[in-house]
Amino acid sequence: MAVIAPSGAPAAPTPTRTGSTPSVSQPRAWVGWLFIAPNLIGVLLFTLVPLVSVVLLSFTEWNLVSGFGGIDFVGLENFVDVFQDPAFWNSVVLTLVYAGVSVPLTTILGMALGLALNRDVPGRAALRAIFFVPYIVSVVAIGMTWLMLMNPSAGLINQVLGALGLQDAPAWFASSYWALPALIVIAVWSGVGYAAVIYLSALQDAPTQLYEAADLDGAGAWTKFRVITWPSLVPTTVFLLVTLFIGASQGFGLIALITAGGPGDSTTTLPFYMYQTGFQFYRFGYASAIGMVTFLGVLALTLVTWRAQRGRALHD
């Protein structure tokens, strides 16, 4: 249907070949393009081009230094090598452990915190802000702070554990057994506030009439949570699980800053292994193949999660 001209406006003139009269249906479209040009160019250059490049490079062998002339097409060889690479599978396991523990913990603790902050507690607004702060603090500040807190000999945490009588306190980042759990603790600590805020917003939409009906029926707190609150939080939980899992599987900053993948390769998760392969060994084709496999894996898990929750949400 044609656009209705504002009342009193003259009829639009017929467009001419010279272009001196603008079209009615597309009035000066270039102005709109100019407005979005800075963002569009940025997205094209820094997102689309790298994305396409990764796909193309995953079928090649390239070390960057040799220039574009040094790109050799190797077909599916990188993908075959990826699946035969023990270091890749080690990083897959580490990533699954890291995400598989930190994401549910963040979600559960975030929900508990959200439920607590949803009640009428004194200083609720301030508490919400305080719990959210770790999410917005720079990863460098977080890393350096936890590095000091978890120092094996002088760190506050081990001092406290020592005072409590624990003789062999963990060496945290200096132990291949404890480094990953320590990173998980930091990830949970910095993510709980975010999850709580998301849950808080979801709780505002919980159907109040059902709570009133449940009160009339004499339902207890656990029954109300199980029958009303939880079903209404399912979409939010799925959203958090998916986004936190994607975030965890891309986690790089803390690892690069604190452990650099070590001790040994005990914290070399997929993103860090990709970085090592690409930017330390300069095997950009192979690193791109790892990136592609990671992408497909995360995509599959996301689809499975979405599918599993379909139809389980509580609707008004």
Place this chain on the structure above:
Amino acid sequence: MIGRGRARTPTRRQFLAGCAGIASAGVLGGCGSGSGATPPNRLNVWGGVPPGSGPAALVEAFTAAHPGTEVSYTRFVNDDRGNLKLDTALQGGVDIDVYFTYQTKQLALRAESRMMLDVTDRLAGDAELAPYLDRRNPTALWDGDRVRALATVAEPWFVLFNEAARERAGTPLPTRWTVPEFEQVAREIRSDGVFGTYEVPRTARIALGPDYWFTPEGGSNLADPRFVEWLELGQRAIRDGVAYPWTEVLARHLDAYQQNGFVAGEFATWVTPPFSLRYLHDEENYPHDFRVAAAPLPTTADGTGWDQGQYNNFIMINPRSPRQDLAWEFVRFWVTEGARHMAKGGKIPALGNVPQEEVLASLLGPEPDRWFDVDSFRRVLFDEPAQLYVDSNLTAYAEIDLALSQQQDLCWIGERSPADAMAAVAARATAAIDRNRKAA
């Protein structure tokens, strides 16, 4: 009429949109090479040494000796990110004529990619540079029978002693010693709160010398028992409280800040290269109250004594440079007349063409007798110079280096036995070497 009027006179919104578009185009255009057309008499040099530590004076001397010539020296930070920046610039066509490589893993990648001009013929007719063609005592990077990069610096390692700790222990300063004697001295010199050493010497390197990761046939040599012996020595020293605890090294990221521990008196001996001396005469930033003496690196029990340092700081010409003759003039100047300026920054010239006392004075700072036992440094660096070399087999260097450092960490925090650790390194090295051979 409204439409027509707008078409003729841009509105404020249109004007702003246009400005934004033009600005973004300008900004993104700036992401290109940024070099523009460089005049034929202007050289672009990329190095990792801060200009004030020698390069600025060297460049000034070069331009004074070559009137009409300009040199733009760009400093990159010699870490992974800085080297990636240089590699991207080289690959992206940024106008770079001469550049430096300091890390062997970077040297390996750049050599493999032929990002270095063949300078063999230029060296051939130059008597002053003849040492670079000596293959028995190499000071250059050879690619087959061609020279592609010249070492500018000799980087011998030595053992520094905290003299206060040594005198307290009553230990004589070693002038020639073996690894078992080193272990014994480190054990004697430790005291309450002071470890004997930061880290044990790399005894496998001392025993095996150049290309110690590889067999003569090019395969992995990491199954050699001397690698296990080195890890055992380190593990034993840490377990017995002789060497600094590796858990602390990892937890505090001390490897890059070893000087802090030494000036704080946390360990009494320190195996290190000459550039560490700059911290020891910097009273303002590294305050301490003891003098420092030097002992040579210990040899193996049978007297084999390769250094664990090498000829280093390679200078090379970008093969894409349109000013290769001028670039060669600059390279030649750097390693000959210009070496004096770099010695001031603690760099010992690879060609040995600066008077020893001048180099020593540069290394030990303005008050040498206050901070150092000068005679010990003269003896270690010049009277009995260490046996230096240049590695020539750089196959899979970055991967082997990482595997070795990962397993060294696991072993020295006591989570893996030396034998298991070296077996893991050897397996990974063999796989990496095989893959490189296949790719070649």
